[in-house]
Amino acid sequence: MIVECSRCHTKYRFEGGKDRGRGVWLRCTRCRHVFLYREPEAEEAVKPEAPAAAFPGESGAGFPGEEVPSVTPEQLPAEAASDEEREAVQPLPGEEAPAEKTTSAGKKVLLFLFFLVIVAGVFSLLQPDRAKSLYERAVSSIRRVLPGSQEKAVFFTAVEERFVNSPSAGNLMVIRGMAVNNAAESLPPIRVRARILDPQGKTMREEVSLGGNILTDEELATLSLDELKAILSTPGGRDYPNTLVPREGTVPFMILVPDPPANAVEYTIDTVPGP
Helix, strand or coil: CEEECCCCCCEEECCCCCCCCCCEEEECCCCCCEEEECCHHHHHHCCCCCCCCCCCCCCCCCCCCCCCCCCCHHHCCHHHCCCCCCCCCEECCCCCCCHHHHHHHHHHHHHHHHHHHHHHHHHHHHCHHHHHHHHHHHHHHHHHHCCCCCCCCEEEEEEEEEEEEECCCEEEEEEEEEEEECCCCCECCCEEEEEEECCCCCEEEEEEEECCCCCCHHHHHHCCHHHHHHHHCCCECCCCCECCECCCCEEEEEEEEECCCCCCCEEEEEECCCC
C-alpha cells in the first residue's frame, strides 16, 4: 500500500501492520514526523466517538495500549516506541533521498576542491615557473580532446627576456623559453621565430633560431654576433636534442635580437618550417 507523510507529503510503500483497527505509528525518514496511519478499511470501522489521535509527546497522547512520556518525536526514547513505529519504510522510486546524505557528500566535495586550490596556490608560490608550465600543458591537453579544437602543434612555456650589453656583440635582447610538441605525432626539428612589434602591431624586426641551442653568459660576453648566431643555428641542437621531437617532448630555445628598436612595445613567438 501507499502511505503519505502528513507533513512533507513524501510517499512510501508500506505493508500493513497486524492490527488494522488500531492503526500503526510511523516515522517519516525525511522530516522525522511521527503520524498515525490506518488502512482505509480500518478508518471506516473506527467509532465516531473515538477521540482524534494526538502526536506522541502531546498531553494525553501515546501509542496504542501504552503510556508515553510527554516528549517530542525527536526526543522519543527507543524503548518507548512500538514495533510498528520501528518498521522500515522506504521512499517510492522517483522520490528524493534524505537531504542529509546529499548535503554531507556535497560538503566533502567542496572541502576536497578547497584543499586542491590551497595546494596549487602554495606550489605556485614556491615553483612559479613549473606551475605555469604544468598549467599550460594541462590546458593544452584539455583543449586537444575537446571537439572542434584547433590547438597549435607547438606551444611555448617559461618564456622570458633580458638585455645584455656585450663588448663583442653589442646590445642584445635575449629571449629564451621552452617549446612543447602539442601534436599527436613526432615533429621535425623545431625552428623558433621572434617578431618585434611597434605600437601599431607591425613587425619591426624578426629573428629565427633552431631549438636545442642555449648560449652561456660567457659566450654572450665574449663571442661576436656572427659566432653567436652560428651556435644558435646548429642543426640537431648543440646542448639539447632537436631532431625528431616526440609527442609532448620539450626543446629549450634561445633567440638573439641585436640592437632592439627603442620604440618596440612587444614581441611574439611562433614556429617556422625548416628550409
